[in-house]
Amino acid sequence: MDNREREKEQARVDDVEKQIDQQVISTSKAVEDAHKETRAVERNYSENASINRYEVDDIAESRSMIEQQRQLVSRAAESETILKHQLRTLKNLKGSPYFGRIDIQDSGEKDSETLYIGTSSLMNEDKTDFLIYDWRAPISGVYYNGTLGPVSYETPAGIQNTELKKKRQFTIKDGQITNMFDTNETVGDEVLQAALGKQNDQYMHNIVATIQKEQNDIIRDTRSDLLLVQGVAGSGKTSAILQRIAYLLYHSRTALNADQIVLFSPNNLFSHYISEVLPSLGERNMRQVTLEGFIRRRFEGLQVETLFDRYEERQKPHHQSRVVADFIESESFMTAIANYVENMTIDQLQFADIRFNGQVFFAARHIKELYRQLPATMAPADKLVQLKNKLIRELQRRVKDEAKKDWVAKELDALDLQQLHSLYGKKNIDDFKNEDEQYAYLARRLAKRRLRVIADAIYNNYFLDFYNQYNQFLQSVSIPQTISQREWSKMMLAFQEGIEYHRLKLMHAAPLMYLRDLISGTGQNHSFQYVFIDEMQDYSTAMLVYLKHAFPQAKFTVLGDSEQALFKPLQLPEELLSNLSTVLKAKQPNLIALRRSYRSTTEITDFAKALLPDGDQIISFTRHGKKPRLLVRYSDKEIQQTVIEETADLVTRHETVAILTKNQEQARAIYQQLHRQKVSHLHLLNKDDSELPKGTLILPIYLAKGLEFDAVIAADISAKNLENTDEVGMIYTMASRAMHELVLLSNGPVSEAVNEKAGRLLTIEYQLPNKQ
Numbered sequence: 001m002d003n004r005e006r007e008k009e010q011a012r013v014d015d016v017e018k019q020i021d022q023q024v025i026s027t028s029k030a031v032e033d034a035h036k037e038t039r040a041v042e043r044n045y046s047e048n049a050s051i052n053r054y055e056v057d058d059i060a061e062s063r064s065m066i067e068q069q070r071q072l073v074s075r076a077a078e079s080e081t082i083l084k085h086q087l088r089t090l091k092n093l094k095g096s097p098y099f100g101r102i103d104i105q106d107s108g109e110k111d112s113e114t115l116y117i118g119t120s121s122l123m124n125e126d127k128t129d130f131l132i133y134d135w136r137a138p139i140s141g142v143y144y145n146g147t148l149g150p151v152s153y154e155t156p157a158g159i160q161n162t163e164l165k166k167k168r169q170f171t172i173k174d175g176q177i178t179n180m181f182d183t184n185e186t187v188g189d190e191v192l193q194a195a196l197g198k199q200n201d202q203y204m205h206n207i208v209a210t211i212q213k214e215q216n217d218i219i220r221d222t223r224s225d226l227l228l229v230q231g232v233a234g235s236g237k238t239s240a241i242l243q244r245i246a247y248l249l250y251h252s253r254t255a256l257n258a259d260q261i262v263l264f265s266p267n268n269l270f271s272h273y274i275s276e277v278l279p280s281l282g283e284r285n286m287r288q289v290t291l292e293g294f295i296r297r298r299f300e301g302l303q304v305e306t307l308f309d310r311y312e313e314r315q316k317p318h319h320q321s322r323v324v325a326d327f328i329e330s331e332s333f334m335t336a337i338a339n340y341v342e343n344m345t346i347d348q349l350q351f352a353d354i355r356f357n358g359q360v361f362f363a364a365r366h367i368k369e370l371y372r373q374l375p376a377t378m379a380p381a382d383k384l385v386q387l388k389n390k391l392i393r394e395l396q397r398r399v400k401d402e403a404k405k406d407w408v409a410k411e412l413d414a415l416d417l418q419q420l421h422s423l424y425g426k427k428n429i430d431d432f433k434n435e436d437e438q439y440a441y442l443a444r445r446l447a448k449r450r451l452r453v454i455a456d457a458i459y460n461n462y463f464l465d466f467y468n469q470y471n472q473f474l475q476s477v478s479i480p481q482t483i484s485q486r487e488w489s490k491m492m493l494a495f496q497e498g499i500e501y502h503r504l505k506l507m508h509a510a511p512l513m514y515l516r517d518l519i520s521g522t523g524q525n526h527s528f529q530y531v532f533i534d535e536m537q538d539y540s541t542a543m544l545v546y547l548k549h550a551f552p553q554a555k556f557t558v559l560g561d562s563e564q565a566l567f568k569p570l571q572l573p574e575e576l577l578s579n580l581s582t583v584l585k586a587k588q589p590n591l592i593a594l595r596r597s598y599r600s601t602t603e604i605t606d607f608a609k610a611l612l613p614d615g616d617q618i619i620s621f622t623r624h625g626k627k628p629r630l631l632v633r634y635s636d637k638e639i640q641q642t643v644i645e646e647t648a649d650l651v652t653r654h655e656t657v658a659i660l661t662k663n664q665e666q667a668r669a670i671y672q673q674l675h676r677q678k679v680s681h682l683h684l685l686n687k688d689d690s691e692l693p694k695g696t697l698i699l700p701i702y703l704a705k706g707l708e709f710d711a712v713i714a715a716d717i718s719a720k721n722l723e724n725t726d727e728v729g730m731i732y733t734m735a736s737r738a739m740h741e742l743v744l745l746s747n748g749p750v751s752e753a754v755n756e757k758a759g760r761l762l763t764i765e766y767q768l769p770n771k772q
């Protein structure tokens, strides 16, 4: 491109930067004024709200005045928020105001129109012209999707046609164009290469400037109620869905807010890693939850096995039979639960005593009797509400009786002055005729206070024993022929024992939550509009059924890579979509496959894909680096020495070096070795960590899911070490975390997962066994 063109573009950038500067000044001033205004109306409001509180005549008048004032306060606060948001947007644009330009010509028009595309829209000061178009605006779709020539794009008014005459890409840094060229491709490889060649960062970056066509399809899909993204490691699944969230928020400003979107992320490290993407696009973060956090909140007081526990458990040679777990985690098991609840008789319902001070307060038999008195035709959930009302009324009556009991008298005697004072509430000693009246009052108050635990128990359905109920269900459900009665009984026993010790296996979580919700009519949240699930291969079908039940109004976007399933068999994407559509009751399912892998160098991706039987479908991105190395050692001592040497070498070139292990125990052992060597910036990560520091990180592979590092050392891929795991999935996942360099270590003979083809893509170094 000639220099004149570049100068013209630079002049435009200069001009836009100047306008941004001016708008930053005027908006900052406006923010300041708005803030003063908010403070003023707030002050006014609090003054008005405090006067006339006692004169009855004035109450109505002052109420309406206060309401008016309240509206003023909220309006003032709202305009302040909007201005602050504008200021943030301007600051985000500053320095790098846009990354794309399209020239389009509508039919019948003499001239073409030039539009510039950036992370958000910007108008000139007098609001007559768009200086920058938001990347999410309908017309911007053309930039990502179209090749030169006739193109169409979707608008709220329908499909529009136009002709794309030019597409230009820019890299602008600190207000200077550092790179610019015209292209006919989606986004030229050159810019993408530059973006991918950078060092890994503590936070994931947005990819607006370089979104690829298939990713754009994911981002702009607003029709599907189930969008399944099956993408190979490093293909930008996570990046694309975060952009998708930004897109959805932009397009439904009035109907959707960030609180109505929830992302199930694989672990806390990941949540932290992606937390800057949406703010960098001027949007608020959606809610994030890990499966563990979601379950923990629903089983208070119980220690539920986590995915991580389960990974560790499954590596042990004699873990529990998969057939039983597969059945419990299946859709048909959940259907059996629904049928069981629907046909349940009163006699099958498992009521429990509600106890107080070590004694039965409401006996299970009594509660059942109350339940029996309710109309048989009433829906179970309604019946439960009625039952609770009855119990609460009875509790209120019994407060009086309890107040006369000894324990109340004893407790009253033991109260200090301050406690006594608080017990009086609004009354004081002069309000009572005599001491008896005063005592009766205090006793009632105290009894009521203490019995609040019973009210809570009623409210929380503690009078139903869901564990026992589930146990009954396990006894009654018909089991498939593949499972022997012995295996089934063993599992039931383990379940009961677990409950005794307040422990629950993860496989029981979804069915138990479902059973509890269906009986109690609770647990559903209708306000969520979108649920995103990352690393879906970690979710059982039963859990997905439960999530659909828990978020009945939500559209689902589900991401996964079955190759990274560390313990599950592969499933074809189409088969998966069909299963998921049933499970999630989808009417408009859609499947998008991502085959191009962006994260790693060509050499690393080529090795990783050679491990897979159907790896040929993966397309490596052309960005070259060193061949991955395989270092084979034959003793613990030598392998330890190699870890130390390789780490020392890699940290000279990279900011983050991750040593990935099979499990936490091995991670801890390596940490101790390196710690003794005084390796600096050394971090051992575990599942409760939520920050991703720079330096040398040691972590088990299941915690590295979704993350990426400049360099990776796979600590031990020997056949012996990876026994009892899905060796291919394990090595594939480890290798695909590396952006620039990969070193594989093996203590003894290498796992057979590294087949001949994969082996040829490595630089292999053997150190012969030490014969001493």
Ligand SMILES: Nc1ncnc2c1ncn2[C@@H]1O[C@H](COP(=O)(O)OP(=O)(O)OP(=O)(O)O)[C@@H](O)[C@H]1O
Binding pocket: 192, 195, 196, 205, 207, 210, 211, 212, 215, 231, 232, 233, 234, 235, 236, 237, 238, 239, 240, 561, 598, 599, 705, 706, 707, 708, 736
């Ligand atoms: N269009 C793009 N432009 C620039 N970078 C991209 C693009 N797509 C993906 N990347 C980069 O590739 C890397 C991998 O992306 P991401 O983590 O979203 O992939 P993923 O499919 O979720 O990976 P995995 O399943 O292995 O965790 C990230 O560094 C991301 O920034």
